[in-house]
Amino acid sequence: MAEPKDSFGRCVAKPKFIDRFYEIFLASSPEIKPRFAHTDFAKQKDLLQRGLTMMVMYDGGSETAKMTLDRIGESHSRRGGINIPPNLYRFWIESLIKTISEFDPKFSPEVESAWRHVIQKGVDYITAKY
Numbered sequence: 001m002a003e004p005k006d007s008f009g010r011c012v013a014k015p016k017f018i019d020r021f022y023e024i025f026l027a028s029s030p031e032i033k034p035r036f037a038h039t040d041f042a043k044q045k046d047l048l049q050r051g052l053t054m055m056v057m058y059d060g061g062s063e064t065a066k067m068t069l070d071r072i073g074e075s076h077s078r079r080g081g082i083n084i085p086p087n088l089y090r091f092w093i094e095s096l097i098k099t100i101s102e103f104d105p106k107f108s109p110e111v112e113s114a115w116r117h118v119i120q121k122g123v124d125y126i127t128a129k130y
């Protein structure tokens with residue numbers, strides 16, 4: 001079975017992976033870029049890498065990962081400062097899949113659907129707190 005954590009290892013091993021994700025994500029919709037107008041990307045890239053790891057671990061049943069997604073769900077909710085409407089997550093998902101397809105030399109329909117399963121589960125959990 002295709003394992004996102006193996007694919008993740010093949011991708012994050014490459015220094016430009018997260019840079020490329022943000023390049024694609026910020027360009028994916030006019031609604032995205034302005035939200036990052038004041039963002040320190042040196043920090044943000046680190047946070048995203050950890051967030052992705054937590055999604056993979058959440059799928060694996062980790063309680064620690066679940067608590068981290070709780071916190072991200074709060075910060076991205078109406079109550080949190082970031083306030084991201086759930087309909088914007090589709091840009092995040094499609095940008096991530098596109099980035100993985102560029103970086104993972106073993107990318108295949110199986111790898112893609114395994115990723116989509118993991119990401120959707122994490123996104124559903126986060127957006128349920130909106």
Ligand code: HEM
Nearest residue numbers: 032035036038039047051072075082084088089092123126
């Ligand atoms: C499920 C996918 C996502 C994950 C795992 C994620 C993760 C994170 C994390 C870890 C932070 C740092 C602050 C914190 O820890 O709460 C953050 C900040 C942020 N996220 Fe997300 N995020 C996701 C989706 C999105 C989407 C769809 C948007 C829409 C534009 C977004 C916009 C932002 C913004 C604007 C910030 C604040 C940046 C700043 O400090 O200036 N995020 N995100």
